[in-house]
Amino acid sequence: MRIAIFTEVFLPKIDGVVTRLVRTVEQLKALDQEVVIFSPGTDLTEFCGYPVVRVRSAPLKPWYPEIHVGMPTPRIARTLEEFTPDVVHAVNPVALAAYGVLSGKRRNIPLLASFHTDLPKYTEAMDLGFLQSFAKRYISGLHNLADMNLCTSPQMVEAAKGIGIRRVKLWPKAVDTVMYHPDKRSAQMRARLTDGHPDQPLVVYVGRIAVEKRLDVLRRAMDRMPGVRLAIVGSGPAREQLEKEFAGTPTVFTGYMSGDELAAAYASADVFAFPSTTETLGLVALESMASGVPVVGARAGGIPDVIADGENGFLFEPGDADELADNIMLLVNDPDLRTRFAEAGRAETEKWGWRAATERLLEYYEHAQELHWRHWWGRQYTD
Secondary structure, eight states: OEEEEEESOOTTSOSHHHHHHHHHHHHHHHTTOEEEEEEESOOOSEETTEEEEEEOEEEETTTEEEEEEEOOOHHHHHHHHHHOOSEEEEESOSSHHHHHHHHHHHTTOOEEEEEOBOHHHHHHHTTOGGGHHHHHHHHHHHHTTSSEEEESSHHHHHHHHHTTOOSEEEOOOOOOTTTSOGGGOOHHHHHHHTTSOTTSOEEEEESOOSGGGOHHHHHHHHTTOTTOEEEEEBOOTTHHHHHHHTTTSSEEEEEOOOHHHHHHHHHTOSEEEEOOSOBSSOHHHHHHHHTTOOEEEESSTTHHHHOOBTTTEEEEOTTOHHHHHHHHHHHHHOHHHHHHHHHHHHHHHTTOOHHHHHHHHHHHHHHHHHHHHHHHTTOOOOO
16 A cells, blocks of 8 residues: 655654654554655655655744644645555644645545644643634544544544544554563663662653643642652753752653663653643553553543553542642552552553554555545445
8 A cells, every 4th residue: 555644743853643653654664565754844864765755844933842844845746646645644634734634635535634632632731722712623624624533542532523523433552562661670770860869769751841741740749759759751842941840859850762761761660650631642651551660640631541540550630739649659658559550551561562553554544545435426424
C-alpha cells in the first residue's frame, strides 16, 4: 500500500505523537509498505529509507517555540502527484495535516485522520476558554472530511464523538517493552536523579514542561511528602518558571533525555507521577509501567485506559494534590505493594506491541478505502 502521511510534528522533536509515528513507520517498513512523510520543523530528508518532505514553517511563539506550523507549498502537490498514494493519513490535523486533509479530498484519495491532541481541552488548560467553541468546530469539521478517524484510547473515542467527530475507531495503544524494561535500572542514574541521595524515595515525571501538564499540582503535593525526592525529565516553555516554583524542594530538573538514558531514568524511579489532564493516551505512563515503575496519574483523558486503579497503579481526581501525595506515599511506604503493582504493570504492557497496532492500522487504511469508494459511488457512510 502507498501511504502519504501528513503530520504537524516529527523528529527531532520527541513527544507521544512523534514516538507513535516513528514506531509506526518502522513497522510499516518491516511490513513492506510504501510511505512518504510531510512534516514541518525537521532537517530530515528521509526516515527508514522513506522520503521526508520538509515544508516551510514558523515556530509557534510564544506558547510552543519547539513546535513549527507548516505552510502549504507547491512541492507538496508535486510529490502527491508523483507518489499517487492509495491513502492519506493526516496525523492530528490543525495546519499542515489539515492541508493534507484538503489535498486528499481535492484529489479524491481515501483519507484517514487520527486525533492525538485534545485541542479544545488545551484551550481550557491554557486559560483560552473563549476559543474552545471555535476549536471544537474547527477540529470536528476537519475530521469529518475524513473517511475514517482514529483515537488512541476508548476515552478519547468518546471525547471525539462528544465534539461531533464521526466514524471514529480505536487505534490500539502500544509500547516498546524491549527499550523500556526493569533491567535498565541504574545506580548511577538514580544517584543523578536524587542529587546524590539514592537511598531516599524517588518520584519521576517525564514529559514536556508546560502549563497543561499540571506540574503545579505536583508542586503542591511535594509539600505533603517529606523525604521524597522528585526528578523532572524533559523541557518546555514553562521550565524556567517551574524551576523557580520548585526552588527549595528536593527536585532535580534534568532536561531532555532519550534512548537508553531515558529508559534508565524510568527504571531507576520508585513511582511515576502524571498529573496531566490533557492526555489522549499517555505514552509515558505505558513506558514507565514497562520499566517496572507504578504510575499515579490523573483520572482524565486516556490515562484510565492505561492505569487499572488499585491493580497496577493509582488514579487521583484531577487537580487534587492531597490525593496525589497520599497515593504516592502509599507506594513509597509499602515496598510489597509497589512490587505487586510493578509486576502487574509490566505484564499489562507486554500485551501491547507495535507490530499488532500497526497491522490494525493497515486494516483501518483498507476500511477507509472501502468507505471512500462506497461513498464516492453514492452510498452512505457507515460506522
